[in-house]
Amino acid sequence: FLNEEHTFQEYTDYIKMFAEVSADIRSLDSLVYFDMVMLNCEDLKTGLVDKAKQMSDMLLDRLADDHRVENLSICAVYEHVKEVALKVPENTEELTAMTKFVEHARTIGALQLNERIQQVQTRLKYLLDVYMFSREDMILNNTVLMWPKEINPVFDDNDDLVEAARKERESILIQRKEAVILELQKLLKRVVELRQCGEMEQMLQYVNDVRVLQKRLVDARVDIEFVNKEEELFKLELTEFTEPDEIQSGLEPFQKLFGLVVRWQRAEKKWMDGAFLELDSETIEGEVDDYWREIYKLNKYFLNLKKKDMLEKSGKEEVVRRKRKDDDEEADAEVEEEWESIRVTEMVMNGIRDFKEYIPTVSILCNPGIRQRHWKLMNDIVERDITPDSGTTLRKVLKLELEPYMEQFETISGSASKEYSLEKAMHKMSEEWESILFILTEYRDTGIKILSSVDEIQTILDDHIVKTQTMRGSPFIKPFRVEIKDWEDKLMRTQETIDEWLKVQSQWLYLEPIFSSPDIMQQMPEEGRLFTMVDKQFKEVMRNTVKDPHVLVAAGLAGLLERLQDANELLEKILKGLNAYLEKKRLFFPRFFFLSNDEMLEILSETKDPTRVQPHLKKCFEGVAKLEFTPILDITAMFSSEGEKVKLSTVISTSEARGAVEKWLLQVQDVMLQSVRDVIEKS
Numbered sequence: 001f002l003n004e005e006h007t008f009q010e011y012t013d014y015i016k017m018f019a020e021v022s023a024d025i026r027s028l029d030s031l032v033y034f035d036m037v038m039l040n041c042e043d044l045k046t047g048l049v050d051k052a053k054q055m056s057d058m059l060l061d062r063l064a065d066d067h068r069v070e071n072l073s074i075c076a077v078y079e080h081v082k083e084v085a086l087k088v089p090e091n092t093e094e095l096t097a098m099t100k101f102v103e104h105a106r107t108i109g110a111l112q113l114n115e116r117i118q119q120v121q122t123r124l125k126y127l128l129d130v131y132m133f134s135r136e137d138m139i140l141n142n143t144v145l146m147w148p149k150e151i152n153p154v155f156d157d158n159d160d161l162v163e164a165a166r167k168e169r170e171s172i173l174i175q176r177k178e179a180v181i182l183e184l185q186k187l188l189k190r191v192v193e194l195r196q197c198g199e200m201e202q203m204l205q206y207v208n209d210v211r212v213l214q215k216r217l218v219d220a221r222v223d224i225e226f227v228n229k230e231e232e233l234f235k236l237e238l239t240e241f242t243e244p245d246e247i248q249s250g251l252e253p254f255q256k257l258f259g260l261v262v263r264w265q266r267a268e269k270k271w272m273d274g275a276f277l278e279l280d281s282e283t284i285e286g287e288v289d290d291y292w293r294e295i296y297k298l299n300k301y302f303l304n305l306k307k308k309d310m311l312e313k314s315g316k317e318e319v320v321r322r323k324r325k326d327d328d329e330e331a332d333a334e335v336e337e338e339w340e341s342i343r344v345t346e347m348v349m350n351g352i353r354d355f356k357e358y359i360p361t362v363s364i365l366c367n368p369g370i371r372q373r374h375w376k377l378m379n380d381i382v383e384r385d386i387t388p389d390s391g392t393t394l395r396k397v398l399k400l401e402l403e404p405y406m407e408q409f410e411t412i413s414g415s416a417s418k419e420y421s422l423e424k425a426m427h428k429m430s431e432e433w434e435s436i437l438f439i440l441t442e443y444r445d446t447g448i449k450i451l452s453s454v455d456e457i458q459t460i461l462d463d464h465i466v467k468t469q470t471m472r473g474s475p476f477i478k479p480f481r482v483e484i485k486d487w488e489d490k491l492m493r494t495q496e497t498i499d500e501w502l503k504v505q506s507q508w509l510y511l512e513p514i515f516s517s518p519d520i521m522q523q524m525p526e527e528g529r530l531f532t533m534v535d536k537q538f539k540e541v542m543r544n545t546v547k548d549p550h551v552l553v554a555a556g557l558a559g560l561l562e563r564l565q566d567a568n569e570l571l572e573k574i575l576k577g578l579n580a581y582l583e584k585k586r587l588f589f590p591r592f593f594f595l596s597n598d599e600m601l602e603i604l605s606e607t608k609d610p611t612r613v614q615p616h617l618k619k620c621f622e623g624v625a626k627l628e629f630t631p632i633l634d635i636t637a638m639f640s641s642e643g644e645k646v647k648l649s650t651v652i653s654t655s656e657a658r659g660a661v662e663k664w665l666l667q668v669q670d671v672m673l674q675s676v677r678d679v680i681e682k683s
Contacts, residue, residue, distance in 0.1 A: 011063050022048075025048045063123065063127060064137070068137060070120060085105070088165065184241065187217060206254075227239060295352065362394065367416050422476055426468075433552045434550070440542075490556065527578060628645070634654065
């Protein structure tokens with residue numbers, strides 16, 4: 001029962017049940033008489049009554065504990081209400097929250113607490129009759145019952161506290177609101193005053209002033225947000241502030257103007273007094289055009305703003321139109337006098353116009369293609385030294401008054417540009433070759449690398465040779481004729497070297513498997529000796545290429561072209577000797593004419609293995625697919641493609657030919673005919 005949730009009435013009923021049981025037990029007789037026996041039940045009755053009382057006490061203790069917990073909970077609620085109600089709010093949000101809390105506590109909260117206290121009183125009336133409370137419990141009971149009266153003064157004090165806090169916060173709100181309005185008026189006035197900021201030397205200070213105004217505007221927006229939030233909390237009509245947007249829109253053009261003027265002043269200072277030879281006319285011209293577009297837009301903006309301001313002041317657009325029509329120039333003069341910002345834009349525009357006249361001088365004299373020889377020509381024209389040095393500036397150059405000579409200088413500068421373009425093209429080709437490498441692949445398992453995929457290199461080489469030859473034909477190549485001639489010779493030699501190289505490699509790849517056979521080396525000793533020389537040279541060239549595969553470096557090694565040409569001559573001799581050797585074999589055994597050189601070389605390179613002839617028998621002897629060899633390599637029979645076997649009349653010994661394949665093949669030819677005759681005769 002104790003482990004379950006029950007109502008107060010259920011507890012009291014259960015306690016009452018134990019009391020009734022106890023009373024029933026007491027009413028029973030203590031002595032019960034039976035025939036020949038008297039039963040004394042006093043101890044049993046006492047034990048049962050004690051047990052019932054013990055159960056009843058446990059239930060009463062639970063009721064008392066629950067009663068105590070409820071009392072403590074009610075007191076805690078009242079203490080919390082008192083604490084919140086008497087706490088001084090630090091801001092309007094806390095004040096609003098406290099007001100809502102106390103209002104709830106006074107109404108709904110009070111009703112809920114009263115209901116709980118009534119339940120406490122009901123339990124207390126019952127427990128006072130059946131349970132002995134401790135001193136602390138009695139004090140707690142009294143405290144709970146007294147709280148409904150004691151909380152009212154707290155609510156009264158809260159009313160006074162809220163009223164004082166509300167007045168204080170409203171006063172703060174009014175002060176902040178008035179301060180914001182005053183600050184916005186000051187900012188608006190300051191924005192209007194910016195129209196009269198026209199000292200060119202003070203532009204950097206104006207930029208800082210605008211930044212300060214923007215910072216003040218940000219702070220004002222924060223105050224406006226605070227004011228509107230306070231008004232919303234006090235349920236007041238929200239004040240609409242239109243001034244911040246007006247101030248922001250008014251500040252932006254001045255920020256652009258002052259920033260643009262500062263940038264222009266710095267750029268002009270850098271161009272006029274910076275290193276003369278570092279000036280780039282194209283870059284300068286682009287930046288000057290950008291400055292002109294921006295200042296032109298600002299000039300139009302301020303002129304329109306001035307006209308709008310005049311219309312607002314006069315209130316009569318017709319009067320303004322008539323005035324402007326009568327004396328437009330005078331109105332413009334007034335604009336310039338009254339609006340320093342317009343005067344600044346016009347001063348900058350005039351400065352940009354003046355500077356544009358210097359750009360041709362920069363374009364002609366700051367040409368990156370001008371060399372000392374060109375300066376010498378210009379010095380001769382003006383009959384004095386105008387060669388710029390590290391201290392030369394555009395301002396100093398303008399003071400030289402070179403305008404009468406500019407047409408001649410332009411011709412020299414134009415030639416320098418064309419010469420420079422040729423020089424850059426030559427250097428560009430040279431730089432391209434720095435990243436072009438031979439692609440090398442390993443040849444079989446020899447450990448030797450060979451050239452591969454040279455088509456792209458040859459394409460680039462052909463393209464550069466054509467470009468170089470075209471450049472040599474230019475009338476402006478004269479200053480670089482030696483360099484361009486050397487470059488052309490280098491490219492031509494590289495091309496010739498690669499051609500010879502590929503030719504040697506192709507022949508080497510063809511002959512290397514042939515002369516790697518000891519049989520061929522034995523049968524062609526002179527050609528074998530020559531190939532050994534070529535093989536040594538080729539492998540040495542490839543090893544050098546592996547160390548540095550850059551095309552111009554590898555192909556430009558001293559004497560490489562001549563060595564490759566000599567190697568090709570030796571290879572031609574080797575090929576002639578090889579062809580003569582094969583011709584000799586064919587003449588001895590004419591059926592070799594049915595085989596290609598490669599097939600013959602495959603047979604001749606393995607004379608110790610007569611079975612290597614088997615794949616080529618069909619070409620030499622029509623109808624013969626293969627020969628039958630004994631373990632000692634004697635030939636005993638021949639087979640057709642259909643598998644028909646014809647035993648030879650005479651056993652042919654390949655070892656007796658001492659490696660001369662053509663000799664035992666000639667024997668095969670003769671014995672084959674004789675064997676066929678013998679088979680026919682026997683049949």
